[in-house]
Amino acid sequence: MIVYESESLGNHHRLDSFDCGKDELNSWLVDSALHCNRSNTARTFVWVESGGSKAVAYYSLTAHLVEKGTMPSRLGRGSPEQCPAVLLARLALDKKLQGRGLGGVLLADALEQVVLAVRNVAARFLVVDALDGEAVAFYERYGFKRIPGDNRLFRKMSDITASLTT
Template sequence: MSFKLISIKDVPKSKLKKFDCGTEVLNEFLSRYSLKNDTLGIGRTFVAFDDKDEVVGYFTLATAQVVYEDIPDEYRGKLPKYPIPSLRIARLAVGKNLQGNGIGKWLLAQAFIKIVHVAEITGLYFIIVDAKETSKSFYEHYGFIKFKDKELSYFLTVETVRKAMEG
């Protein structure tokens, strides 16, 4: 199965309403709020289509920052004691009938590619995600690390992803 990734602004609304990942808040975001957020510059959403031109998943990226106190001690190293520039994977969802088929992994890889490109032109240290209880094992599987005292908030460094991509 092959996929194509398209910016939300190029996706017909009728396609968005059909998407169902099994989590209503994620479905509603895609169909009702993603385009407006993109237009306002709040977050950028990218939608994956299969070869039948059906929506199979999406992710949203948004800028963020991490306060120094939330960073685990072993990652503080040379970091300054002020908020650290970051990019948030604000949402990532796969159609419920396709979950477990590698689409989430593919979407995460596509998000990483975009994040590394952003990091080439601006300051960016962390990739962060606020997982759902049902998705925390997914992020842990791909090496995301918990922030201090935040049960479902995870991070990776951009450098970790960059090195993995260089492979």
């Protein structure tokens, strides 16, 4: 059984052969992820095989601010006009790993990182701007609520924390 380890992206990681089937996600990893890490605009984590350096999956997280008026009323109820949030900016799994149920495991890894961060820096929501309808359906399976007519989805941090501790 192959074990994948999650690591913060570094210069030693091999990114050139990563292919999740979505050009936008592939090129962002290769062209922008390291720069975003260095400039503290997004933090990217990669999965590598134990002892290896080749990225086979990744996700990126960044701080975010959500306007109350952009959220469904049931989510925004009781929130200030601007709510602190975390944006799950990217999440991708190499095609070689797709179809094995690892997408949910990768998402759980990202959620655990967010929960750890929110222990020290407050955020009320996790936000995802899904790339397409397929991605929207994926996130909805994991409890994210879609804004009607948009590919933006939300999930309360309190719900995420509760789901990971039970």
